[in-house]
Amino acid sequence: MAVAISASRAGGNVILLEKSAACGGTMANSLIHTIGGLYDSEGNDINGGLPVELVERLHAADSNTRQRKIGRTWTLSVDPHVYQQVTQAWLREEKNIRFLPDAVVNQLSVQGNTITSVKLSVSGEPLGINAPLAVIDTTGCADIIRKINKDLAMEDDPPPLAALIFQLKNVPPDMMEFPKNIALLRKIRRAAEKGEIPEQCAHAWIDKGVTKNEIYVKLSVSLDGDWRDSSIQAALVRKSEEARDALLVYVKRLPGLCDVTPGKTGVLGIRDGGRFYGNYQLTVDDVRSLTKFDDCACKCCWPIEYWDSVTGVELEYLEAGGYYEIPLRSLSVRGYTNLWGAGKCLSADRLAQASARVIGSCWAMGQAVGCAVTGH
Numbered sequence: 001m002a003v004a005i006s007a008s009r010a011g012g013n014v015i016l017l018e019k020s021a022a023c024g025g026t027m028a029n030s031l032i033h034t035i036g037g038l039y040d041s042e043g044n045d046i047n048g049g050l051p052v053e054l055v056e057r058l059h060a061a062d063s064n065t066r067q068r069k070i071g072r073t074w075t076l077s078v079d080p081h082v083y084q085q086v087t088q089a090w091l092r093e094e095k096n097i098r099f100l101p102d103a104v105v106n107q108l109s110v111q112g113n114t115i116t117s118v119k120l121s122v123s124g125e126p127l128g129i130n131a132p133l134a135v136i137d138t139t140g141c142a143d144i145i146r147k148i149n150k151d152l153a154m155e156d157d158p159p160p161l162a163a164l165i166f167q168l169k170n171v172p173p174d175m176m177e178f179p180k181n182i183a184l185l186r187k188i189r190r191a192a193e194k195g196e197i198p199e200q201c202a203h204a205w206i207d208k209g210v211t212k213n214e215i216y217v218k219l220s221v222s223l224d225g226d227w228r229d230s231s232i233q234a235a236l237v238r239k240s241e242e243a244r245d246a247l248l249v250y251v252k253r254l255p256g257l258c259d260v261t262p263g264k265t266g267v268l269g270i271r272d273g274g275r276f277y278g279n280y281q282l283t284v285d286d287v288r289s290l291t292k293f294d295d296c297a298c299k300c301c302w303p304i305e306y307w308d309s310v311t312g313v314e315l316e317y318l319e320a321g322g323y324y325e326i327p328l329r330s331l332s333v334r335g336y337t338n339l340w341g342a343g344k345c346l347s348a349d350r351l352a353q354a355s356a357r358v359i360g361s362c363w364a365m366g367q368a369v370g371c372a373v374t375g376h
């Protein structure tokens with residue numbers, strides 16, 4: 001979305017392809033309610049332009065949108081549904097963007113090192129795009145780049161934990177205040193350890209919601225090498241939904257929580273769907289040593305937040321007040337003149353991606369690529 005908006009504002013004619021029925025990606029569909037990567041360690045905007053405009057639009061759309069400090073980081077607390085509505089309306093407002101949902105990219109033709117045409121179908125109808133100025137993969141999993149050449153996709157690392165996130169509604173507002181929130185989490189985890197509810201709940205995370213009567217519950221899901229298979233994903237989701245249902249029954253039996261009701265459940269959230277090989281690979285050393293680049297695309301200071309499938313989440317904060325930069329070369333695909341990527345599939349090693357993948361940074365990367373491909 002950020003690529004499309006920045007390229008269209010620079011005069012480009014943009015076709016934004018989306019495989020599902022609506023925009024919003026992982027944030028809207030997996031129910032992420034705290035946008036990271038928008039602020040520095042003082043809570044000020046870390047990148048200008050579209051990320052700042054996004055924040056303004058989200059505030060204007062919902063009075064529950066608010067800046068929120070979590071640990072040493074600053075986030076924007078937003079209802080994922082509001083995010084989807086705001087971005088959808090924004091795309092409609094921009095001239096020069098043709099948003100095509102239900103789009104499937106079937107084939108990309110390459111001459112030398114340039115993409116010369118794209119064949120796709122939109123709601124089953126064939127469509128061709130000839131001589132694109134640029135093709136930008138923002139699929140979050142390098143899906144398009146992989147179609148061109150699977151060797152350009154980086155996927156040797158073990159996948160980090162995925163998650164199924166769901167909301168609980170009608171929760172008494174004080175339940176997520178300290179120390180009641182910790183007590184609730186401990187009860188859930190202990191019940192799982194005792195076998196009263198599925199073992200998956202032993203690693204559950206809970207967080208206050210965007211409105212005062214809701215909470216978000218995150219159930220971690222281990223992925224194997226074959227996780228891309230849709231039937232395997234469906235089985236993982238079914239098992240996680242059983243854990244969700246058991247957790248709800250358990251929670252409703254706790255004092256003061258009998259009125260709790262289920263809210264929405266997100267789709268399985270994949271933190272790292274595979275990255276691509278760009279003209280530069282951002283490394284964890286770049287992140288730790290706060291490296292700056294001549295071809296800076298955007299600034300980032302989110303901690304390295306890696307969800308290891310064996311040891312759980314590991315959070316490594318960067319030096320307070322510091323930031324690193326993502327170079328534009330990490331967003332252009334190695335060996336091609338008009339093929340780019342932005343967002344969580346950027347060219348980075350797994351730990352660098354574990355910092356750079358947050359939503360605010362994805363918007364900033366997208367903005368930079370939109371400008372670069374239109375020569376701005």
Ligand SMILES: Cc1cc2nc3c(=O)[nH]c(=O)nc-3n(C[C@H](O)[C@H](O)[C@H](O)COP(=O)(O)OP(=O)(O)OC[C@H]3O[C@@H](n4cnc5c(N)ncnc54)[C@H](O)[C@@H]3O)c2cc1C
Pocket residue numbers: 017018019020022023024025026027030032033034035036037103104105138139140143144162163164268269270271342343344345357358359360362
């Ligand atoms: C469990 C979990 C918790 C997280 N928590 C946070 C958090 O608290 N704060 C935060 O800032 N970030 C969080 N993140 C990270 C963040 O949500 C993602 O890294 C970020 O949203 C990625 O954005 P993206 O635009 O790169 O990809 P996505 O948001 O995944 O968007 C990709 C889009 O491309 C579409 N697409 C995919 N393949 C194709 C195709 N072949 N053709 C057409 N369209 C296609 C998809 O449908 C989707 O709309 C979390 C992620 C997960 C999984």
